[in-house]
Amino acid sequence: MSLFAKMEHRFQPVPDDKQILVQPFLQACNDGIIPFLEAFGKTFIPVKSDVAGNINKLQTKFDSDPEKFSSFNAMLEDEVKTQDTDLARVGGLWLKRGLEFICTIFRMMIEEYKSGNMSENFGAITRKAYEQSLKKYHGWLLQKMVLGISRTLPSTKNMLKMLSESEDTNDQLIMDMYQFEQELFANLEVLNALFINMDLDDQSKV
Template identity: 35%
Template sequence: MTDTTEKETYFSHTDRMFPELHDDDRIPTEQFLIACQGIADFVGFLGTAFSPVKSDIAGNVKKVRTKFETDKERMKYLQDLIDIDLNENNGKLGVATEGLLWLKRGLEFMLQLLRLMVFEYNSNIDKSQTETIVGILRQAYEKTLKRHHNFVAKQLFKVLIHAAPYRKDILKAVALGNEGLEDVCIRHIDTHLDNFGHNVNSLVNYYYAKNLETRP
């Protein structure tokens, strides 16, 4: 039997992983933004119908990075960037903090989607029974983004999820076009979820603490 554990996949690159949190759950800004761009690029594997989602995440990454690059040392941690941006805007959301707000929401959705994908794959012996991801897309949306969207956006998303490719096609893209690496891809995605979750939770809690986001 061929050992595939060392095969390269999209998620086998450690530079796409979310960073370890520092003291007081502070998030290293540089690696966080690199990982966010990695998630935006992954959305591209969901097909052209999801291009607006990819563009939205990438656009918000750019807004935060633009602010970060004005003083990388002072904004080494994401929480510091938030504080500085709020201070410069009299306690209100600035371009960076508003962009980060929507980036956070998009990350919550993607984290939920990837968790559900891994869980569903590992929970079913007959993988062919769970090839469509429409169900987990709907679950992830309802748990995260739905409450932030207006009526029109909700209707658009209902249409969008039915354009999603099958899981096998997504995992083939994650495998960089190689066949037969579904198990490896799922394991590599799974290795990202802990840090991804810690980063999102830290950011979510900081926005709550600053009264910049409403609790569900």
């Protein structure tokens, strides 16, 4: 069974009111995203730590009043109004961006596999995904760090093997990855629109 198929918590379908519930979203991140990043090995620890740190910021905000802050909308509206914390504004923004990077990696792997021309250089896939997502928000130093990390990643073959966690075929793994990517992407589209509409999509580089 693949990492994606055995997840206890998954990204939920987007409701009609576009209110993304915080707790199920964070549970899906902890069940699927963190283990995926762990599969990269020790060199990807900084990326995992960054994602986990942003998850923790949102969890802290949620835990302060679970009933009041059940949705991302409620969290962000509170911070815009009160300015008391920036846990959702900052943690949510950077978690969303990190997930967009990961979602792009999934999409590229799926597209390359379906084309029958998947690169064995997983670092190259990661660099391409980074250029299409996170790179524009990073300054020179962070860009160099990510480039260095990408050169130490396992081969694509080994990555697929680690994500399978069983004797499943790559066909089954890619199907599971596709389902996970679709669920994640649907949520990210709504979150991205939320940050833009609330004028919280800060384009400053770090």
